Each structure stands twice: as C-alpha cells, then as structure tokens.
Amino acid sequence: MILNPRITETQLLKTILTELGEEGSSRSRSGLVKQVNDILLDKIQQGKDILLIIDEAQNLTFELLEQLRLLSNLETDKQKLLQIILMGQPEFKRILSENRLRQLRQRILVHTELRPLNRYQVEQYIHHRIAMAGGQGIPFFTTWAVRWIHWKSRGIPRIINNICDKSLLSAYIRSSEVVKVRDVRTALKEISSLDFN
Numbered sequence: 751m752i753l754n755p756r757i758t759e760t761q762l763l764k765t766i767l768t769e770l771g772e773e774g775s776s777r778s779r780s781g782l783v784k785q786v787n788d789i790l791l792d793k794i795q796q797g798k799d800i801l802l803i804i805d806e807a808q809n810l811t812f813e814l815l816e817q818l819r820l821l822s823n824l825e826t827d828k829q830k831l832l833q834i835i836l837m838g839q840p841e842f843k844r845i846l847s848e849n850r851l852r853q854l855r856q857r858i859l860v861h862t863e864l865r866p867l868n869r870y871q872v873e874q875y876i877h878h879r880i881a882m883a884g885g886q887g888i889p890f891f892t893t894w895a896v897r898w899i900h901w902k903s904r905g906i907p908r909i910i911n912n913i914c915d916k917s918l919l920s921a922y923i924r925s926s927e928v929v930k931v932r933d934v935r936t937a938l939k940e941i942s943s944l945d946f947n
Contacts, residue, residue, distance in 0.1 A: 751803045755810045759817040766802065766821075787824050790831035800832050807838035808845060819854040866905030872896060875907065876914060889918060891929045898934040916940050 752765055763782035764774035770789050776782045793800055802821075804810070810818075824831040836842070843863065846855055867875060873896045880889065891899070895917065903909040914929075916937030921929045 751805070753805050755804055755806050755814065757814070759813055762814060762817055770800070783820070786821070787831065790824060791826070794826065794829070794831060801835065802832055803835045803837070805837050807836040808842035809838075810836075812850065815851060815854055819857060822857050864907070867900070867907065867910070868905060869897060869900040872900040872903070872905060872910060875910060879911075879914070889921060889927045889929055891917075892931065894931045895929050895934050898931050902934070902938055912941055913937050 751769070752762070757765065760779055760782065763779065763786055766786055767774045767782070767789065770786075770793070772785070772789055774782050774785065776785055790800055804818075818834055818836075821832055822830065822834055838845075840863075845851070846858075873891075876891055876896060876899070877887075880887075891914075899910060899913050899917070903913055913934060914937075917929045917933040920933035920936040921927070924933070
C-alpha cells in the first residue's frame with residue numbers, strides 16, 4: 751500500500767520491493783522492474799496474489815502512471831502478476847481522461863465513483879464507524895447533529911470524518927456521550943480551513 755504518491759518511478763519500484771520484503775538491489779529502473787517481476791513470479795508460484803493499492807492517485811505524475819501501466823504488463827500465460835487499485839479525489843477522473851493516458855485507461859477493468867452520501871447514508875455511515883471503533887450506540891449523534899453534518903459536509907466521507915472527530919471531542923469536553931448540534935457548530939469553527947459554503 752502506498753499512501754504518499756509523490757515519489758519517483760525508482761522510488762515506486764523500491765517501495766514495492768520493500769513491501770514485498772525485499773531490498774531494491776539494482777541501480778537501474780529496468781533492473782528494479784526485473785527484480786519486481788522475479789519476486790512476483792515467486793509469490794505466484796507460492797499461491798499468493800499481490801495487490802498494489804495507491805491512495806491519492808490524483809497526485810501521481812504522468813511518468814508514475816506510465817510506470818504503473820508497464821507494471822500491469824507483468825504476467826504469466828495464465829494470470830497477471832500484480833493487481834493494481836488506484837484511489838483518488840474527483841480530479842483523478844479528469845486526469846485519466848487525458849489522451850496521453852489512453853493506454854492506461856484501456857487496462858482499467860473496473861472503476862467506480864463514490865458519490866456524496868445522502869442524509870440517511872450519512873447517519874448509517876456515522877453509526878457504522880462508531881460500531882467499528884467498538885461503540886455500541888455510544889457516543890450517540892442526535893438527529894439534528896447528523897443533519898448538520900450532512901449539510902455542512904455535502905455528504906463527502908472525508909469531511910464527515912473530520913467534522914465527527916471534532917464534534918466528538920467537543921462532546922467529550924462537555925463530559926457527554928451525546929453529540930449535539932452545538933458540538934457540530936464548535937467543530938465547524940475549528941475546521942476553518944475547509945470551505946463549507
């Protein structure tokens with residue numbers, strides 16, 4: 751998994767090798783690609799599938815996207831050696847539509863776009879996140895708090911998370927297990943760098 755895509759092609763290959771438990775021994779990019787290929791072949795023979803996940807893909811340079819396309823060529827007669835998942839902000843869709851990335855687009859088998867959540871989905875999302883953190887209905891977000899979060903976040907999960915984190919802190923400071931609209935308002939004041947209009 752690569753969380754910081756602001757790297758060079760050589761750093762990408764070395765990071766992949768490190769994640770596979772190896773050290774990039776070659777000094778040339780072609781040598782590193784061969785090393786990645788050999789290790790992936792070995793992993794496939796061991797019955798392991800390898801998945802490369804890159805977050806914030808909208809920050810990838812054209813050269814890095816081209817290197818990923820070349821890595822997607824690595825295969826045996828029966829299967830690809832590396833599955834690649836690219837996750838990015840909405841602008842990544844525009845970047846992929848560029849003509850110079852036509853060959854990469856042709857290799858994308860599945861794509862999906864996360865649309866903003868509606869109010870009901872925001873409520874379910876918040877409850878799910880609390881449950882995954884071990885909460886059993888506590889802390890609790892009031893209906894009006896959820897409505898404000900939906901309205902101010904525009905249904906965007908990353909903004910929902912940010913508002914909820916700050917709202918939970920506000921409720922904690924009040925020694926309350928109930929997150930109210932006033933906690934959401936306090937959170938929004940703290941998140942002044944984001945545009946909620």
